[in-house]
Amino acid sequence: GAVVSQHPSWVICKSGTSVKIECRSLDFQATTMFWYRQFPKQSLMLMATSNEGSKATYEQGVEKDKFLINHASLTLSTLTVTSAHPEDSSFYICSASDRGQASGLMSETQYFGPGTRLLVL
Amino acid sequence: GQNIDQPTEMTATEGAIVQINCTYQTSGFNGLFWYQQHAGEAPTFLSYNVLDGLEEKGRFSSFLSRSKGYSYLLLKELQMKDSASYLCAAMDSNYQLIWGAGTKLIIKP
Numbered sequence: 001g002a003v004v005s006q007h008p009s010w011v012i013c014k015s016g017t018s019v020k021i022e023c024r025s026l027d028f029q030a031t032t033m034f035w036y037r038q039f040p041k042q043s044l045m046l047m048a049t050s051n052e053g054s055k056a057t058y059e060q061g062v063e064k065d066k067f068l069i070n071h072a073s074l075t076l077s078t079l080t081v082t083s084a085h086p087e088d089s090s091f092y093i094c095s096a097s098d099r100g101q102a103s104g105l106m107s108e109t110q111y112f113g114p115g116t117r118l119l120v121l
Numbered sequence: 122g123q124n125i126d127q128p129t130e131m132t133a134t135e136g137a138i139v140q141i142n143c144t145y146q147t148s149g150f151n152g153l154f155w156y157q158q159h160a161g162e163a164p165t166f167l168s169y170n171v172l173d174g175l176e177e178k179g180r181f182s183s184f185l186s187r188s189k190g191y192s193y194l195l196l197k198e199l200q201m202k203d204s205a206s207y208l209c210a211a212m213d214s215n216y217q218l219i220w221g222a223g224t225k226l227i228i229k230p
Contacts, residue, residue: 002166043222044164044208093163108152108216112163 003027004096006113013084014121021079021116023094029074030096034110035067038091050077084120092116123147125221127209132227133199141194141207141224149214153185153192156208158223164208167194196226204228 003026013019023033035047048064050056050071058064068080077096081088095110124146133139145153152171156164170176170185170192182195194207206223213219 044220046218046220049217108212109154109166109169110218111166112156115163 002111004113010117012119019081023077025096033077034095036093123219127221130225143192143209145211147213151212154210159205
């Protein structure tokens with residue numbers, strides 16, 4: 001159990017375009033999903049936390065108008081990088097947790113998707 | 122402030138045992154997580170401790186002392202595939218994970 005998928009696994013786009021990344025919990029209902037960014041050889045940086053049906057909570061320094069997060073269902077969250085620029089190139093990773101323990105998973109544990117590599121030219 | 126400390130890098134020999142330490146300071150505490158991250162991949166969950174003591178799971182064990190704000194991950198019978206970064210993360214009273222920078226473990230034959 002506790003499988004999280006991400007799509008696409010990698011994307012190359014031109015500067016100024018928008019990119020949407022999907023994160024799905026395949027075998028459990030994720031009450032909370034998290035979006036992280038990781039630059040090479042650096043630690044994970046939490047960008048935002050989203051609960052199903054409500055607005056995402058963004059970390060300080062993360063532009064909510066640039067990184068649009070939608071968590072419309074208990075199994076799907078999307079991150080849209082709007083007007084992407086080369087400095088947005090990074091490894092974007094989502095994670096999901098089931099805080100209600102309804103699925104039998106260990107409460108509060110975050111299960112990570114495989115990540116999406118974004119390269120903006 | 123909230124803080125996680127763990128060594129930046131460690132080296133060990135195949136077949137040996139290695140202990141990766143982690144100290145934490147958080148506003149409240151709801152558990153300590155260990156994740157493994159291979160280069161270029163996303164983290165995978167290893168363990169969760171919320172009570173004092175040792176949790177054993179195969180070759181990997183995790184220990185927690187809440188009074189000392191201290192945890193360690195113990196890896197036995199090291200294999201080359203254990204070469205990875207090991208991330209320590211503490212959950213605060215708001216159920217937010219505070220992440221350490223990770224310990225890069227290098228296994229030598």
